[in-house]
Every structure is written in structure tokens, then in C-alpha cells.
Amino acid sequence: MRHTLDRLYNAAGVLAALFLVGTLLMVVLGVTGRLLHFHVPGTDSYAGYCMAAAGFLALAYTLQRGEHIRVTLLIEHLGPGVCRALELWSLGVATVLSGAFAYYSIRLSFQSWDFNDISTGNDATPLWLPQLSMAFGVTILFIAFVDNFVGELKGQRIRKAPAEAMHNE
């Protein structure tokens, strides 16, 4: 089970990275098209979809790397008992919120499909397709939060200090 979940997070992370490469390719394609006077319709929109997919699919992977930012000032300076209670509280809140977010993301994609929603840009993409990345990504994040919550409850969760996360901003 542990193994399967970790593989799920990592696979989604790698897929997200591929979408980041996709974002780059779309922007490059757009520029090349403009310079060499050929036109590929909708590269701007595709770049946006790729970026969204990169962000959403990496959510659980980033959580497992300990890179999502939170205020740890209190958690770090309290005794182990209070710290555990706070950790359970914030994991609980995160589970509920990501669960709701996942539900409404799936609903959005379904409604776009149901109403046959088409992008207003010149890419004319059926919107449910790119929106699937949000539905999948946030659902995997929800699974990861449930996973962490249960792990914390059983006392098996390893808290990760963001070691490499520091070279951001």
C-alpha cells in the first residue's frame, strides 16, 4: 500500500514535469511560428493548459517533498504533545479542504463535458479535457492528505523539513 501510494505521487510528479516541458515547447512553438511566419492556432492557450497541468499534478509530489509552504513557527516551538495535536488539526483541515476542492474540480470537468463547453480562445479546445488535470491532481493531493493524516494518527508519519525548499522565492 505504502509503495503503491508513493509510486502514484511520483508518477504524477513526473507527468507534471513533462507538462512543464510542454509549456516551454508551446511558447517556443509560438515564437518560432511568429518569426518564420507560420501560424499554429492556440499555442498561448495550450501553454496555459500545460502550466495548469504541471501545477496541479505535482501537488501531492510537492507535499511529500515537504515543499508546500506553511507557517511552522508555532509547531516548532511547542512540546511534542501539542505539536502532534496541531499537526493532526492542520492535516485534518487540509484533508477536508482538499477533499472539497477535489469534488468541485471533478464536477467542473464533468459540467464542461456535459454542457459541451468550448474555449473562447482560437484554440477551441473542449474545456473538460485540460480541466481533467485539475480533477486528477487535486484528487491525488486529497489522497496524500488522507494518507498523511492516517500516518500521523498511527504515529508512523515522518515529518520532512524542507531541506532543499529553501532556494525558492
Place this chain on the structure above:
Amino acid sequence: MNEALITTLLVVALFLLLGSGVWIGLALAGVAWIGMELFSSRPAGDAMAVTIWGSASSWTLTALPLFVWMGEILFRTRLSEDMFRGLAPWLERIPGRLLHTNIIGCTIFAAVSGSSAATCATIGKMTLPELKRRGYPEDITIGTLAGAGTLGLLIPPSIIMIVYGVTADVSIAQLFIAGVLPGVLLATLFSGYIVIWALVHPDAIPKIVERTTLLQKLHASRHLLPVIMLIALVLGSIYVGVATATEAAAFGVLGALLLSWTQGSLNRATLFSSLMGATSLYCMIALILSGAAFLTLAMGYIGLPRHLAEWIGGLGLSPFVLIIALTGFYTVLGCFLDGISMVVLTMGVILPTVEKAGIDLLWFGVFIVLVVEMAQITPPVGFNLFVLQGMTGKQITWIARHTVPMFLLMAAAVLLIWFVPDIITFLPRQMKIG
């Protein structure tokens, strides 16, 4: 219950969620949800999904993940070693000598990197051991590095400027160009401080070991060529108007890959780790932006920004007093929050006030970045302090104490840009396109 009371409750709820360690992006979304339920009849969940989807897939934002990736590639090259070798010979005669590699190194690297902590880490991994080996005092070395690292935010490309530009609907290309002169100004202030410090403490700076001739200096400068070409590619293409910020970011990624390849540091492992590092770093920012996008929508229904603007407008404050008050406010907020969260959290509320006071939003963007820079070096939450703590093993309070002069210089810079706004607006006015 009246609206003021509910608004207060929401703010309290926000700080409780943030303070108890709930992930920032989710905490913002949670408060937005409560606000939507209380103040509007629109279904909160559906509004959230649509709003977040719209902001996460918007074309303007695509510059952000690309610049993040570019920084991650350069972090894994020998760029900082090369820059040190190219710069060091030129600094022999200036008081404070090699201490200036911190400032100039960070200034140059900031022009290819969008983040302050990355700038600090990349330059520090070279200058800290080199300066220590040559006997430079540690306090001033670390203090100036912490300050100069923040230039990564002000000198374009800049992640936080993209975030501000998207939130405030200001041209990112113009913001980038507007940051150049204030960045150079700040670097000059830092270097000036080192010169004065070195003149006051003549014994603290180690003696010159070897002298180089002009020819040797010029020859050593060849190490600077790759980074200068990269800067010209990214900033030049924006300035002359051939590329948007996003396109310049794509050029930057390709240029960084090329540079890494010619140096021989590009292989499957570094490519993969830069890609994964960039993906998770972008994802971290994207989660905050998502929560903030929903919160901004909810704020519209709550009417908090409008009320705040009316209230502050009613006080009859002069814009100058407003700016001073905001500087203080952000400095305090920066003690607890990171820069991006600070900007996205407050912009939705404060922009109407700022606009009403007649302050130019382009100017305000640079101002915000400068204030966030100050927050980067104030404890207990200051990212550059964390980075330097990790690199040197010193206590965060020790580092913060030796960074105080840099903090004061930044405060002086805020005053300077207020009294001479042309420092910000001159270059953008010269640009070819808007």
C-alpha cells in the same frame, strides 16, 4: 451581525488557520469559502473551481514556471565559480576588495534569476568559502551577502514581480524594466557601505596576495561572457520589445540549457533534478496563487477592499504617510509570512486604496518588491536568513544582527524612490511597446 464584525472574524480565522500550520494556499481557500457562504448566494464550491482553473491556466502566468526552471538549471552549473574568477581581479584596488564580489555577483546573478534565496545560495556557495579562506571577517561577509541576495527579487527577471503583475494587472515586461534602476541603486548603496566600512576598519581586510596586470584582468573577464550574454538575451529581448515576458523566459530556459551544456554540467541527472525541482517549486507557488485567486473573488463579495479604501480615504492621509504606514505593515507581516503569500494575500485588499490615493501601480509594484526584500532578512521568518543559516551553521539571530545595516539601506532606498520616482518610471517610459 454586522459586516464589520464578520470581516473581523474572517481575519481572525485566517490568522488562526495560518498560525496553526495549515498549508498557506489551503488556508486562504478555506477563509474564502467561509466568506463566500456568508456574503454571497453564489455556490462557493463551483465558484472556487472555476476561479482557480482560470487563474492557474492563464497565459500571463506562464512566465513564472519557466523562470523558475531557468533558475534551477543555473543553480546546477559552475556559473558562480566563473563569475568569481572573472570579477575578483577587478576589485583589488577598491576598499573592501573581494567583499564586493558578494554585491556585484548577486547583482549579475539576479539578472538571470527570479528569486532572492536562489541568488543568495548560488553566490554564497562560491564567495563564502573563498572569502573565509582569504581571511575576510565572517560577520560582514555574511551580512552583505544576505542583503545583496535580496536583489534577486528587484532585478528582473523576478518571480514576485510576475505574481504582482498578474494580481494587479500591470504589464510584467514594464515591471521588469522598472526594477533595473532601483536594483542598481540598491547595489550601489550596498557597495558604498562596504567601502565606508573598509575605510573605518582598515585592518580587517586582508592584504593583497597577488597583483594582476590589466591584460590579465581582461583575460579573466572572459569568464563573465556567458552570463552577460544570457542577461542580454533575456532582458534585451524584453526591453527592445521583440519578446513578451513569457517568451523571454522561454529564451532564458534554452539559453541556460545551452550554457550548462557548454560548461559540461548538463547531463541526464542535472537535467532531471532541475526539472523536478522547478516543478515542485512552481507547484508550491501555484497552490498559494490558487488559494489567493479564490480569496480575491470572495473579497469582492465581502466588500472589504472597498470599505478599507473608503475608510483610509476618509482619514485624509497623504500618500506619503500611507506609504510609510504600508512599509511598517509589510515589515511586520514579513516577520511571519513569505513574500509571495504576503503579496497575494494583501493585494486584493489594498490595491483599491492605493489606486484611490493616486499612486501609480507600476511604482507601487517596485515599492512592494523592495519592502518584501526587507522582509526577506527580518527574523523569525526570513528566507535569506534560513538559507545562510543552512550554509554557515550560524544562529539566525546572529546573521540578522549583521544584516541590520543592509536593512537600513533598503529603508533608505524606499525613501529615495518616493522622492525621486523617476528611478522607477524612467526606463519603462523609454520602452518600445507597452
